[in-house]
Amino acid sequence: MKKFKIIPDFVNEEKFLNEMALQGYYLEKYNSLGVYTFREEAPQSLCYRIDYRTFSSKKQFEDYCALFEDAGWEHVYGTRHSGSQYFLPIPGRAQTDDIFSDKESKAGRYKRYSSQCFASLMLMITWLFVLNSDNWKIWNVKSWYFTPGLWDMPGSLFWKAFLFETPFVILRVAPMILFFFMAILYGYWSVKAKDLYKKELDVH
Amino acid sequence: MNYNKLLPLTETTFYIMLSLATPSHGYAIMQNVELLSENKVKVAAGTLYGAIENLLKQKLIIEVKSEDKRRRVYTLTPEGKELLKLEIERLRHLIQISEGIELGGKER
Numbered sequence: 001m002k003k004f005k006i007i008p009d010f011v012n013e014e015k016f017l018n019e020m021a022l023q024g025y026y027l028e029k030y031n032s033l034g035v036y037t038f039r040e041e042a043p044q045s046l047c048y049r050i051d052y053r054t055f056s057s058k059k060q061f062e063d064y065c066a067l068f069e070d071a072g073w074e075h076v077y078g079t080r081h082s083g084s085q086y087f088l089p090i091p092g093r094a095q096t097d098d099i100f101s102d103k104e105s106k107a108g109r110y111k112r113y114s115s116q117c118f119a120s121l122m123l124m125i126t127w128l129f130v131l132n133s134d135n136w137k138i139w140n141v142k143s144w145y146f147t148p149g150l151w152d153m154p155g156s157l158f159w160k161a162f163l164f165e166t167p168f169v170i171l172r173v174a175p176m177i178l179f180f181f182m183a184i185l186y187g188y189w190s191v192k193a194k195d196l197y198k199k200e201l202d203v204h
Numbered sequence: 205m206n207y208n209k210l211l212p213l214t215e216t217t218f219y220i221m222l223s224l225a226t227p228s229h230g231y232a233i234m235q236n237v238e239l240l241s242e243n244k245v246k247v248a249a250g251t252l253y254g255a256i257e258n259l260l261k262q263k264l265i266i267e268v269k270s271e272d273k274r275r276r277v278y279t280l281t282p283e284g285k286e287l288l289k290l291e292i293e294r295l296r297h298l299i300q301i302s303e304g305i306e307l308g309g310k311e312r
Contacts, residue, residue: 051250059276063230064253066274070231071249099250102216108254 001025006034008189009196010050010109017048017086027076027086049073049099051085052109054116073099083116107200114193117186124183131176138176144169205283210262213291216247220255221280221288227268229275230256259284 003020007013017027022045025038055061061080068075072093078085087099100106128138136143142151147161213221216237223236230252237247247255256278259265264284270277280288 049250053253062274063276067230067253068249070275071234073249096246096248099248101246101248101251105251105254109250 001038001040003036003038004034005036008113008192010052010113013084014048014050018046021046021048030077030082030084030086032082046088047097048076049087049089050109051087051099052083052113052116053085054083055080068099071095083113103200103203107197110193110197110200114190114197117190117193121183121186121190124179124186127179128176128183131179138173138180144173205263205286207287207290210264210287211291211294213287215245216251216255217259218288218291219245220247220252220259221264221284224265224278224280224284225288227270227277227279229270229272229277231275 005016007016020027020036020038022043024040024043026041026046027036027048028039029037053064055064058080064085065075068087069090072090072095073087074090076086076088089097098106132138136146145151145162145165147165150158150161150165153161219237219240220233222240223233228236230249233256234247234249234252237245256265260267260278263281264287265278266281268277268279
């Protein structure tokens with residue numbers, strides 16, 4: 001089963017996965033567009049834990065997974081570049097009830113997530129600048145249409161030309177709008193994760 | 205290297221660095237910390253991984269060659285050894301000045 005959900009808070013995401021397991025759905029895959037893939041089995045009470053890390057080499061990633069496995073945590077899902085890393089305690093083998101043993105490191109995942117969102121925000125802004133040419137700007141709707149003299153045409157002729165070009169405009173502008181909204185989302189998540197980071201540090 | 209900026213070490217960092225006086229991989233560090241602390245300190249995997257990354261970044265430990273393909277092995281650098289020595293001296297001094305201090309209360 002697939003489910004689309006965007007949860008930019010690890011604690012809530014862990015709760016969501018635990019609730020899904022109670023209904024008999026087990027996380028199999030996740031992609032950064034927010035699509036969770038679940039496998040159906042008998043319901044169980046589980047305790048998912050999420051870390052957030054990307055790795056510069058395959059060896060580092062393998063070492064990371066090996067360390068968690070050694071410590072009794074099954075690496076359920078996550079790739080070198082996925083960021084979110086999902087873990088489940090291996091019954092009888094996990095020696096701690098969490099993958100973090102102090103609040104600084106538990107909060108640290110929000111800090112890394114925040115920086116990643118900020119990096120994505122910068123990437124989106126760069127794309128927006130690259131795609132913005134001299135001839136058309138995202139904030140100027142009139143510049144989206146290339147038909148010469150379109151805006152000065154009389155009534156019926158205008159509508160004909162306008163409707164004719166609109167599908168092309170949508171194709172041309174859609175990526176821009178997408179990047180624009182993603183930039184806003186990444187900016188928002190970056191700030192929110194920073195707040196959560198500070199909040200977690202303050203919890204006694 | 206400005207050692208004073210890095211002192212005092214957190215308890216976790218102290219245990220990890222002490223364990224890395226001999227080359228070890230992550231899980232060996234975890235086990236050694238439990239042993240040294242008589243089960244009082246348990247470093248969870250995520251916390252340990254972050255601590256190792258930090259120590260590598262600060263060049264206090266370094267990765268050494270190992271036969272295990274999946275697990276990275278680390279050991280203290282000369283700077284790491286120096287820092288650990290300074291921390292031990294600092295702790296020793298604290299113990300020294302607290303000896304013979306009467307705080308009253310019942311002996312346990």
